[in-house]
Amino acid sequence: APSYENILVSVVGTKKNVGVIQLNRPKALNALCKPLFVELGKAVKEFDSDSSIAAIIITGNEKAFAAGADIKEMQNNTYSSNQKAGFLQEWEDVSNCGKPIIAAVNGFALGGGCELAMLCDIIYAGEKAKFGQPEINIGTIPGAGGTQRLPRYVGKSKAMEIVLTGNFIDAHEAEKMGLVSRVFPVDKLLEETVKLAERIGTHSPLVVKMAKQSVNQAFETTLKSGLLYEKSIFYGTFATEDRKEGMTAFIEKRPPNFKNE
Ligand code: CAA
Numbered sequence: 001a002p003s004y005e006n007i008l009v010s011v012v013g014t015k016k017n018v019g020v021i022q023l024n025r026p027k028a029l030n031a032l033c034k035p036l037f038v039e040l041g042k043a044v045k046e047f048d049s050d051s052s053i054a055a056i057i058i059t060g061n062e063k064a065f066a067a068g069a070d071i072k073e074m075q076n077n078t079y080s081s082n083q084k085a086g087f088l089q090e091w092e093d094v095s096n097c098g099k100p101i102i103a104a105v106n107g108f109a110l111g112g113g114c115e116l117a118m119l120c121d122i123i124y125a126g127e128k129a130k131f132g133q134p135e136i137n138i139g140t141i142p143g144a145g146g147t148q149r150l151p152r153y154v155g156k157s158k159a160m161e162i163v164l165t166g167n168f169i170d171a172h173e174a175e176k177m178g179l180v181s182r183v184f185p186v187d188k189l190l191e192e193t194v195k196l197a198e199r200i201g202t203h204s205p206l207v208v209k210m211a212k213q214s215v216n217q218a219f220e221t222t223l224k225s226g227l228l229y230e231k232s233i234f235y236g237t238f239a240t241e242d243r244k245e246g247m248t249a250f251i252e253k254r255p256p257n258f259k260n261e
Pocket residue numbers: 027028029031032067068069070071072073088108110111112113115134135137138141142143144146
């Protein structure tokens with residue numbers, strides 16, 4: 001496996017089918033500098049193409065998931081340097097992953113840190129987690145999806161409040177708003193997130209991928225064409241061996257043995 005400077009990568013779970021990527025720049029509260037994101041993109045891609053991996057977890061440490069894009073790195077950027085370099089473009093790599101990605105958030109998830117969590121498919125949080133889009137405090141606006149993904153999670157009024165004030169929200173508020181799906185004690189967060197990944201890992205990887213594609217389509221289109229998309233993916237499951245196996249196993253009252261075919 002490649003060695004990284006800004007992340008730690010491991011494979012966990014009883015079946016060794018859960019890929020964990022831990023952001024590891026603790027001195028900068030995991031500020032998301034470009035080298036970190038390049039490594040993160042590589043690690044995600046590698047797990048995505050590794051057939052032994054069912055789901056991926058992105059996490060940080062107890063103090064910070066990530067405190068945002070690296071302010072020191074971008075301090076001297078200009079409009080033209082951003083345009084020419086495609087500043088932050090590599091962030092979307094994470095959202096091109098076919099497998100489920102779960103964010104396990106303890107501590108600060110601010111600015112780009114909150115946006116990274118929202119690039120994931122599911123967000124679990126430790127009870128001390130703090131979310132926010134504080135870019136307004138430093139004279140800019142969210143630039144990696146905060147103004148677009150946050151309103152899709154929490155609606156317009158709450159998203160506006162978060163983006164225009166820069167105020168932080170705690171884990172329980174985030175759960176109430178629908179940004180986070182569950183909150184756990186700080187020291188239980190990672191093991192609960194692994195359990196979730198393992199539960200997903202009991203299903204057909206092929207069909208999990210189809211389900212993820214279909215849910216994601218809900219954020220891209222009208223209801224009518226989204227329903228049409230869903231129907232074609234649903235019909236498509238009937239072209240898989242795993243659909244046949246799943247229904248046969250149910251009728252025969254035994255656990256299914258999915259083959260990813
Ligand atoms: N970029 C670079 N360095 C950062 C950082 C960031 N986003 N966040 C924290 N750090 C660094 C600090 O500079 C400090 O480094 P030094 O020890 O070298 O001074 C170290 O991490 C520890 O941070 P603090 O001393 O500030 O820790 P604290 O506990 O007092 O405060 C905090 C924690 C409230 C999270 C505070 O660090 C903070 O406000 N961070 C910035 C949050 C922010 O504005 N994020 C948005 C960034 S912009 C963005 O993300 C754009 C986008 O949409 C993509």
